[in-house]
Amino acid sequence: MTETVLQLKDVQFDWTKRAEFSLSVPDFAMRKGETVLLLGESGSGKSTLLSLICGTLVPQAGSIKVADADMTTLSASARDRFRAERIGVIFQQFNLLPFGTVADNIQLPLRFAPERRQKAGDVGNATQNLLDALGLSRSVIIAKASTLSVGQQQRVAVARALIGQPSLIIADEPTSALDAATQSAFLDVLFEQVAASGASLLMVSHDARLADRFDRTVTMDDLTKPKVAV
Amino acid sequence: MILRLAIASLAARAVTVCMTILAIALSVALFLGVEKVRTGAKGSFADTISGTDLIVGARSGSVQLLLYSVFRIGNATNNITWESYQDIADRPEVDWIVPISLGDSHRQFRVMGTTSEFFDHYKYRQGQSLALQEGALMGDLFDTVIGADVAETLGYSVGDPIVVSHGIASFADHKDQPFRISGILEKTGTPVDRTVIVSLEAIEAIHVDWQNGAQIPGQSTPPDVIRQMDLQPQAITAALVGLESPLQTFALQRAINQYPEEPLLAILPGVALQDLWAIVGVAETALLAVSAMVVVTALIGLMATIFASLTERRREMAIYRAMGARPSTIFGLLILEAVLVAAAGAIFGLIFLYFGLSIAQPLIDRNFGLWLDIAPPGGQEALILLAVVAAGAIVSILPALRAYKLSLADGMMVKT
Numbered sequence: 001m002t003e004t005v006l007q008l009k010d011v012q013f014d015w016t017k018r019a020e021f022s023l024s025v026p027d028f029a030m031r032k033g034e035t036v037l038l039l040g041e042s043g044s045g046k047s048t049l050l051s052l053i054c055g056t057l058v059p060q061a062g063s064i065k066v067a068d069a070d071m072t073t074l075s076a077s078a079r080d081r082f083r084a085e086r087i088g089v090i091f092q093q094f095n096l097l098p099f100g101t102v103a104d105n106i107q108l109p110l111r112f113a114p115e116r117r118q119k120a121g122d123v124g125n126a127t128q129n130l131l132d133a134l135g136l137s138r139s140v141i142i143a144k145a146s147t148l149s150v151g152q153q154q155r156v157a158v159a160r161a162l163i164g165q166p167s168l169i170i171a172d173e174p175t176s177a178l179d180a181a182t183q184s185a186f187l188d189v190l191f192e193q194v195a196a197s198g199a200s201l202l203m204v205s206h207d208a209r210l211a212d213r214f215d216r217t218v219t220m221d222d223l224t225k226p227k228v229a230v
Numbered sequence: 231m232i233l234r235l236a237i238a239s240l241a242a243r244a245v246t247v248c249m250t251i252l253a254i255a256l257s258v259a260l261f262l263g264v265e266k267v268r269t270g271a272k273g274s275f276a277d278t279i280s281g282t283d284l285i286v287g288a289r290s291g292s293v294q295l296l297l298y299s300v301f302r303i304g305n306a307t308n309n310i311t312w313e314s315y316q317d318i319a320d321r322p323e324v325d326w327i328v329p330i331s332l333g334d335s336h337r338q339f340r341v342m343g344t345t346s347e348f349f350d351h352y353k354y355r356q357g358q359s360l361a362l363q364e365g366a367l368m369g370d371l372f373d374t375v376i377g378a379d380v381a382e383t384l385g386y387s388v389g390d391p392i393v394v395s396h397g398i399a400s401f402a403d404h405k406d407q408p409f410r411i412s413g414i415l416e417k418t419g420t421p422v423d424r425t426v427i428v429s430l431e432a433i434e435a436i437h438v439d440w441q442n443g444a445q446i447p448g449q450s451t452p453p454d455v456i457r458q459m460d461l462q463p464q465a466i467t468a469a470l471v472g473l474e475s476p477l478q479t480f481a482l483q484r485a486i487n488q489y490p491e492e493p494l495l496a497i498l499p500g501v502a503l504q505d506l507w508a509i510v511g512v513a514e515t516a517l518l519a520v521s522a523m524v525v526v527t528a529l530i531g532l533m534a535t536i537f538a539s540l541t542e543r544r545r546e547m548a549i550y551r552a553m554g555a556r557p558s559t560i561f562g563l564l565i566l567e568a569v570l571v572a573a574a575g576a577i578f579g580l581i582f583l584y585f586g587l588s589i590a591q592p593l594i595d596r597n598f599g600l601w602l603d604i605a606p607p608g609g610q611e612a613l614i615l616l617a618v619v620a621a622g623a624i625v626s627i628l629p630a631l632r633a634y635k636l637s638l639a640d641g642m643m644v645k646t
Contacts, residue, residue, distance in 0.1 A: 047643045050642075050643075051641050051642065051643060054552070054641075054642060056551060056641030056642055056643075057641060076556070076557075077556050077558075080551075080554050080555065080556045081554060081556075083552075083554045084553060084554020084555075085554070089552040089553070089642060091549075091552070091642075094545050094549075095549065096549070097235060097238075097239070097546060097549055098242065099235070099238040099239050099241065099242035100235050100238055101238075104231065104234065104235060104238075107231065108231075108235075108549075108550075108553045109553040109554055111231050111232065111553075112553060112554035112555055112556075112559075113554055146242075160553075
């Protein structure tokens with residue numbers, strides 16, 4: 001039996017302030033090392049789902065297991081710590097603190113995750129190796145994030161998600177701000193590095209053409225039964 | 231790393247942050263400056279007269295006696311007769327006694343008649359004696375020694391003739407008996423700087439031809455004749471008394487206050503100075519309160535700056551949250567920023583203060599006779615600066631709480 005990295009069971013979430021929207025996920029799981037593309041239109045609850053997995057939102061019912069822990073049973077600060085330790089996050093864009101250097105940005109999650117810091121070993125070396133692997137020149141390490149191109153910034157975001165080898169990488173439309181050529185190159189390095197680190201990748205997108213690259217593709221409709229209240 | 235990022239984040243908003251730091255720095259410099267002037271003024275006020283145990287004058291209020299005898303402000307309501315003066319001088323407790331006779335003026339400066347002992351016994355700033363910067367003490371009956379401000383304001387030098395006017399702000403001059411400047415005193419920062427000092431006999435001499443405050447028409451005694459006359463004064467304005475032992479101060483004070491022949495008043499200069507300061511000090515306290523309000527205003531500016539930055543920094547906070555930062559870390563980050571800004575403001579304020587002091591010190595000394603000490607910052611300054619930093623942290627609690635709530639609601643996704 002293969003190890004599961006993520007498992008959602010009977011998850012039910014309602015926005016207390018936005019009564020018209022609710023999200024339910026009866027059953028969804030990801031194996032260790034699996035890459036999954038989650039397709040869905042905007043407004044279908046993708047962001048809410050990611051927030052639930054990352055533990056910044058808590059469902060009203062059900063369980064969300066990430067690696068070995070059930071997010072729903074942890075305290076708020078334990079969830080924050082757990083996210084830092086086990087999950088690497090890549091946004092659409094504006095991933096980086098613009099005033100921080102590339103090194104600061106890459107090493108930021110380690111600040112909140114002592115175990116992950118230990119796994120990273122020599123942080124300076126780990127940073128440089130990731131930059132090399134992602135095709136970024138070592139000289140950018142002291143550059144301010146705001147001086148990089150969008151493509152470079154997204155690669156730095158990947159380095160930040162991967163440092164210290166978290167078990168789950170969550171990417172929220174990471175290519176939407178990139179042009180077609182950069183997109184393809186970016187996905188190449190992303191898959192290469194995720195595979196190299198042995199992490200699982202859950203990527204959200206509205207672009208079905210990317211499906212070929214993934215082990216599995218699910219749509220939000222498959223995953224949920226969103227109920228629209230009156 | 232968080233500290234470095236906080237500084238980098240501040241640096242990224244350099245213009246706003248610098249303006250806030252500047253506002254805090256200026257307000258801190260103002261506050262410290264006012265405090266400096268206040269303590270300086272108080273010190274220099276208390277330094278006006280020292281070494282004198284009692285001041286004796288006609289019965290009035292203690293502050294009034296101090297004002298006219300030491301500060302040359304206002305006028306004596308009455309004089310002391312020469313007999314009373316002699317009686318006090320003859321008492322065994324009295325070590326020395328210096329008579330003072332006031333009432334005439336030269337331009338805007340008061341003329342004081344006294345004896346040469348004045349120069350021996352008048353002390354200021356913890357026992358410092360008067361010294362001449364030029365010339366000599368009075369040798370002739372019509373010699374005068376002038377204070378440093380008198381010489382500087384009127385451009386006098388040794389040997390210049392001056393004419394004393396009768397009374398204060400009067401057009402009647404004692405022009406028949408001009409004086410010659412024999413010496414100019416060193417600057418003291420006391421009312422002596424603004425005094426024209428003549429001998430007690432000279433005060434008598436210039437009033438020989440005067441009666442009831444006016445010159446007797448047609449009468450003008452030549453100086454040579456006056457020199458031959460007996461110039462023992464009938465009355466003096468006040469006297470400075472030094473005692474054999476300070477233990478006798480209160481006994482002598484009581485004796486003088488109960489002097490049967492004439493209503494007299496003896497005061498302890500230190501006590502009267504404190505009474506006077508209690509009156510003058512209110513203005514100083516008000517000034518301090520106003521400058522404290524300026525510091526508060528600058529800190530509110532800091533709070534407003536942080537509030538204004540929150541909207542544009544929601545994405546930054548979302549990144550921190552996604553990386554595993556707790557909302558309380560965001561809260562701490564904002565407090566840290568405020569502390570950094572307040573600390574920078576406090577340090578620059580201190581720099582501004584010393585810079586300003588180094589420029590203003592000679593000017594203030596020259597114009598007001600107020601010597602502001604440029605000493606390295608002491609415990610009180612450190613305390614004030616710490617209070618500013620602490621206040622910065624306190625005012626930032628409000629915006630930090632708002633950031634806490636925002637980051638809790640936003641999570642890692644900014645929904646705007």
